Amino acid sequence: MPLSEWEQLFDLSDRHGFVIASDECYSEIYFGQQPPLGSLEAAQRLGRHDFRRLISFTSLSKRSNVPGLRSGFVAGDAQLIKPFLLYRTYHGSAMSPTVQRASVAAWSDEAHVQANRSLYKRKFEQVTPLLAQVLDVALPDAGFYLWAAVPGGDDIDFALQLLAQYNVTVLPGSLLARTAHGANPGAGRIRMALVAGVEECLEAAHRIHQFTKEYRSS
Numbered sequence: 001m002p003l004s005e006w007e008q009l010f011d012l013s014d015r016h017g018f019v020i021a022s023d024e025c026y027s028e029i030y031f032g033q034q035p036p037l038g039s040l041e042a043a044q045r046l047g048r049h050d051f052r053r054l055i056s057f058t059s060l061s062k063r064s065n066v067p068g069l070r071s072g073f074v075a076g077d078a079q080l081i082k083p084f085l086l087y088r089t090y091h092g093s094a095m096s097p098t099v100q101r102a103s104v105a106a107w108s109d110e111a112h113v114q115a116n117r118s119l120y121k122r123k124f125e126q127v128t129p130l131l132a133q134v135l136d137v138a139l140p141d142a143g144f145y146l147w148a149a150v151p152g153g154d155d156i157d158f159a160l161q162l163l164a165q166y167n168v169t170v171l172p173g174s175l176l177a178r179t180a181h182g183a184n185p186g187a188g189r190i191r192m193a194l195v196a197g198v199e200e201c202l203e204a205a206h207r208i209h210q211f212t213k214e215y216r217s218s
């Protein structure tokens with residue numbers, strides 16, 4: 001989100017009093033030179049030094065490829081952190097010393113994060129142009145997903161047929177959202193996660209390419 005959108009969101013939060021809980025677990029998976037703007041940085045730049053009604057959630061799971069670790073940190077408005085700590089006491093589980101030490105090692109090293117980012121970059125560079133020949137798809141600013149519009153607009157049917165015929169799993173976008181004001185923002189699109197290795201992602205892209213051509217003409 002650009003600074004202008006953050007500004008708009010902060011204005012709305014000021015007006016209506018809601019809390020902004022910003023999930024930033026993909027903050028280190030980006031493709032350009034500049035990292036995406038985080039919520040705390042946006043608040044700082046807009047002079048909101050108390051981070052009022054803003055809380056940011058981070059995670060090691062994407063940055064360090066350790067989704068099983070369930071390790072991250074929460075930062076933001078001190079007024080919100082205080083009750084959050086109490087909530088954690090009753091509803092969170094303590095981390096084992098092994099996980100704590102692994103977390104310290106992962107947060108203390110940037111080399112593996114850069115290597116991970118380069119790997120994603122390579123995957124997207126190879127997969128995106130191939131898929132763009134048959135689908136409406138473009139390189140995102142960040143994250144490890146490609147979102148493509150499907151021919152005919154039925155994302156669930158497209159995903160089911162692709163799985164049945166080519167053994168490739170993608171997520172129908174309509175299942176990730178719900179209808180609001182008459183529209184489901186995920187409808188008509190599929191989400192592809194480029195989390196497997198380069199060769200496997202490329203193989204999947206070839207299969208999707210082939211399937212899409214057949215699906216279009218069927």
Ligand SMILES: Cc1ncc(COP(=O)(O)O)c(C=O)c1O
Pocket residue numbers: 023025058059060061066067068069070071072
């Ligand atoms: C958007 C989003 N938020 C949060 C999480 C969970 O992160 P963690 O592995 O730290 O529980 C994930 C990962 O699965 C995610 O995709």
